[in-house]
Amino acid sequence: MIAAIQLNRSELLDAYERMFAIRTFEETMRREFAAGSIPGTVHLYCGEEASAAGICMLLQHGDMIASTHRGHGHCVAKGCDIEGMVKEIMGRRDGLCGGKGGSLHIADLTKGMLGANGIVGAGGPLACGAALTAKLKGTKDVSVAFYGDGGSNQGAILESYNLARLWNLPVIFVVEDNGYAEATPSGWAVSGSQVRRANAFDIPAAEVDGNDFFQVYDTAAEMIERAREGGGPSLLHIKFTRFYGHFEGDAQTYRGKDEVAEARKRDPLDVFRNRVLDAALLERSELEAVEGKIKALLEDAVIAAKNSPFPDEADLLTDVYVEY
């Protein structure tokens, strides 16, 4: 197991590409939502990229992730098709979920993405189930449950800690603590600490700076290896900030005046860029090449999605059951 700082060029570029793809994807969705091309709402992951990228880089398609309502970042980082994602979010027939799920239920089980979830905390038990499958089949696959500081209080999550420890499940619990559960700050809603809660169930846990890809990657790597080797569950408490609201349209008046501006000074993309450039691990031109590629990819995806057909009336009733 190598430290993130020792990743080779192409791996570091992969990491950057994942993060930049998430950022560009989300900024594009923000723009499109404001322009009225996206129905419903979106929950943007900007500011949180290092978490999804740092963790998902360590996973294969057989490893399952259970995501949150803020699921685009996990979906991109897990390797889901970006054009399929845009089409899904725009409700198109050949979207990732046939236009039947949308942003809140975006999924691709073939890539190990068990779905964004509209129910806070529901992913804890689901990830335990995926881990149980891996354990009983002896695959050495792991599962990851993502949830927020808000979700961390759900009975589903606390029960999952107990189950995972008792059954020694290869699951990593990831608390994506961006300081807010909708409009309620974590200080108002979370008693004790995430790490101590896990430790109370005899689950090893660590807190990391979620703006730093390298910290996330290294800590997650240790936990994933522990799970693969039969060591059972771990908990990773990621502390970072979301740049935008709980949902698009959230005026965020509950935040401090300069809070977001301050947070942007530690933009995870800048933290990564500065580190790799200062240590001469990558050239600026290489980063810019990735950026150009990703920007073009997103623009093409949006155009393709807008030209893509909607589902037919016949699609309304398909896939309620395998067979009825």
Add this chain to the structure above:
Amino acid sequence: MPRKSYRQAINEALRQEMERDPSVILMGEDVSGGTGAPGEQDAWGGPFGVTKGLYTKFGPDRVLDTHIAEVSYIGAAVGAAATGLRPVADLMYVDFIGTCLDQLMNQAAKFRYMFGGKATTPLVVRTSYGVGGNGAAQHSQALYPILTHIPGLKVVLPSSPYEAKGLMIQAIRDNDPVIFFENRALYDTMGEVPDEPYSIPFGQANVLKEGDDVTIVAFGRMVSFALTAAESVQKLGISCTVVDPRTTSPLDVETILETVAETGRLVVVDEATPRCSMATDIVSLVSTNGFATLKAAPKIVSAPHSPVPFSTALEPLYLPSVEKIEAAILAVLDKAPINNAA
């Protein structure tokens, strides 16, 4: 043909399917009952003894005693089903569904649809239901209408040992999430059950008796009550058709409409409470699709709109009885009720 109990029939179905398919696992509270304890490991075999012997035969990797935390283990069963196992999870009493309804209602039921057909969730949740044994308000409910209401779930109510084995085998082989309702009062009832595995398709009602005058639709334990009532009114020259839908989702509406078209009269017997129930659902389906065939307004025999009482003086008044079914048959034929006091 060997005679087995309802309990044995389900045990046999589980054992045979677990022998056939290594991805079938059981999990629930005390499904083994004793795992990790100093005494007997397979001490209970489930709270009602249905899974006795399966831990001994298949071991702790296939029969998993869980902690008392339904959200996590029912949810884990959902996640395991979506990722390649075929779990049979036990929700001890359907009254406990409040704890874990999200994992069934919003997760298992909806994966396939929300993910555009790209998920399969072959989960079975066994649960027990029904009035009896003075279980009282929180251990006696019949909540199948709530699950029937949810698109994406299938709901099964076996009425006899033969039905129980065939429907359980079907449930395990079915690729959709299935909620399997076992009436506790039926566990000791006996019936003919073939030794070899067999499956009974979902959505196919069983017509147990054919008659000209009244169609009685009944579920679960109420099927035998309906048969007893039908035999009793035969002495008055009334012949009844008795229909057991077997599954409330999918529901064999066609068979129900066909028999009502022949008799023109419908009595529905349902042990559940009456608002938004299977009884009202069936009466509505028949009224809207078969109105012209009805000679009289349908009658429902159900529990009252009340929690289940504890006292031995009250519990028997709560459950639909053979007498109440006979009275409904007479009423739908516009005949005077029998004066039992005479």
